[in-house]
Amino acid sequence: MNQARNLIRRLFSRHTGSLLPLVMLGVLTGIAASLVMMSFLLILNATLGGLNGNNLEDFESLAWYWQLGLPVLGSALLILLYHFTPRNWQSVGLAYVLERLQFGQGRIPAGNIGFQFVAALVALGSGHSVGREGPAVHMGAGIASQVGQVTGSPPSQLRLLLGCGTAAAISAAFNTPLAGVLFAMEVVLMEYSLLGFAPIIAAAITASALTGALLGEHAILEPVQLSLASYQDIPGLLITGLWVGLLAVLFQRLVLVFVRVPLKSRSLRLLLAGTITGVLALAAPQILGSGYDTINIMLNEGLPWLLLLVILAGKLLATAAAIGLGVPGGQIAPTLMLGVCAGGIAGALIPGTSDPALYALLGMAAMMSAVLHAPLAAIATVLELSLSAESMLPAMIVVLGANLLCQHGFHLPSLVITQLRVRGQELQTHPVRTALAQRYLSELADMSLVHWNGKGVPPVTRAPVLIVQRDQHYYLLAAAQLDENTSAEELDKLLTPGRRLQLLEQDMSLLEALRSLQGEPGAGFLVPVRRGQGLVTRSRLVRMLTEEGGLY
Incomplete structure (x- = not known):
């Protein structure tokens, strides 16, 4: 093996x-x-x-x-x-x-x-x-x-x-x-x-x-052919986007409410989620499960807007309870159903010549995009599931309105990032910091190391550097700086704080490494790798960051 x-x-x-x-x-x-x-x-x-x-x-x-x-x-x-x-x-x-x-x-x-x-x-x-x-x-x-x-x-x-x-x-x-x-x-x-x-x-x-x-x-979804009937409906699409964006904000707030329910026992939290879902299902059984059957009915046959409103309210509470209380499932399908209900209500109430089912389809993309901050993936998901390429332009309009309201109106992060923040984990979203946080020192490590305990005659080596161990510390020296006549006093003068190496017990991201070197005079790191230890110097980090394509 x-x-x-x-x-x-x-x-x-x-x-x-x-x-x-x-x-x-x-x-x-x-x-x-x-x-x-x-x-x-x-x-x-x-x-x-x-x-x-x-x-x-x-x-x-x-x-x-x-x-x-x-x-x-x-x-x-x-x-x-x-x-x-x-x-x-x-x-x-x-x-x-x-x-x-x-x-x-x-x-x-x-x-x-x-x-x-x-x-x-x-x-x-x-x-x-x-x-x-x-x-x-x-x-x-x-x-x-x-x-x-x-x-x-x-x-x-x-x-x-x-x-x-x-x-x-x-x-x-x-x-x-x-x-x-x-x-x-x-x-x-x-x-x-x-x-x-x-x-x-x-x-x-x-x-x-x-x-x-x-x-x-x-x-999963039956193909539908829906398109914008008139460009005069574009204001109605913008209103739909804002309406779905408001629901996305409410949804995130409700998830946080259930996350903060003062029940420490996972068993009680799961039972509460099941009870809430079961009670709500008595009024609107369509909320049970992912809801793809209801989505198909809405896109192909339509549903009364009052029924959609009841389903929307029940699905909003049931999904927020499930996610916030820790039921191990996904959030994309429920957001698609929330979006189709919200869009269907908008299509029924906003004056216009386009089919209300188009608004329902666009609401799916808008809700998914606003909750996950994934506009391209949301548009592609709806287009591939529905096989309705004619809905591309109106989808972009509705997604734009929903995303602007969530991200710039209410300054909400995506639901996933919110979930991690509740756990005390902050994801790096700045592109440079993200790139540094997702690459590690072991990928830059030099394996041609020669260790010396600092006693006796320095070893003869072809390696350009020598790792010297002294008093539980490690130092980086150029092999050319030492010869058989180097005295203990001369060696002590060479072992300055600027040549000290940090000995790591586990691999470290480049972002953590740069933060560790801030204000420190150290020469670099000794990193654990599969075949032992590797060396990453400060100068190697600088070259990696400044050379073309160094991060990739």
Whole structure:
């Protein structure tokens, strides 16, 4: 097993700076993520089919006591699952992926992936108001992390592979490769790079093709053809964008209200989420589950605006409770349903000549974009799910209004960043600091080190530098500065604070390293690497930051 792993590592590390190995890793990630997502979808669809028949999301047809009790039962099963799962495997979702990406070198434990797999099945199968997208991102990124660790990828490549896994999982689960690529770039990696596009696209295409070949067509939303009837409706679209933006603000505020509910016990929080969802389902059973059946009905047949208002209110509370109280599911599908209800209400009440279903479709994109700060991914998601390219221009108008209100009117970060801030973790969003925070010293380490304890005759070495250990400190000296006649007194004069090295117990990001060097006269770092220790000097950091392409 170890021999095979070492062979794989040599294969992919031979040309670490070239594009072809990254594309090959993207394809490998796409295959692995696709297989996992197909397994997840088959089990989930079998569970929902057993409950609701051929219409998998038809929770409305269940008896009232099932509508009330199913989410509570799901909460009870989740409590048992949490009880028997090690604590270090229990973190889930998109926020956890971003946390591992920036603070954990992109390493996601295999046990954590398995927990997300089972927990998401329970939450989605029991009708909790969550989506499958967050679990898909988590599982795809986790599989990618495992692929990267097996192949010995450095942290920067591991980070890129998490983007590949995200795109592959979304593409496999929803047959939306373009949306998967944009979501990975816009929400997970938070940057666009030419180097990243090729492997991420390769992963998305591979996952989509393999899933389509094995499962056949599995589109979630039925295709619709909707277009703007008249440019005179553009003011109405702007109003719709502002209306959806206000709902996005309210949604985030409600999530924080439930996050801050004074219940420390996870069991009580999960039971409260299940109870709230079950009670609300008695008034509006459409809120149960992801809600794709209701979205399809609204886009193809339409619903009365008063019913949409009831569903919107119930879904808003149920989803905020589920996310805020810790139900392990995603938030994209619920935001799409919130958006379709809000857009449908706007289309029914705002004067205009366009089909109200168009407003419902645009509301989906606006809500997703405003909540996640992902305008391109939101537009691509709606366009790919609906196959309605004519809605591109009006979608851009509505998304613009919603995003402006949330980001510049209320200065709200995305929901994912808000969730991390509640945990006391602040993501770097400035592009330069983000790049520095997501690359690590081990990628710059020089392995040709010669150590000397400072006693006796200095060793004869061809290495240009020498690491001298004295009084539990390490110093960096040029080998040319020493010879066999160097006395102890002369050596002491050379071992100045400016030549001292920081001995690190674990790898450090470039951002942390630069902060550590601020105001310090040290020469650099001794970094733990796979084969022992590596050296990163202050001058090496400066060259990396100032040379063309040094960060990539």
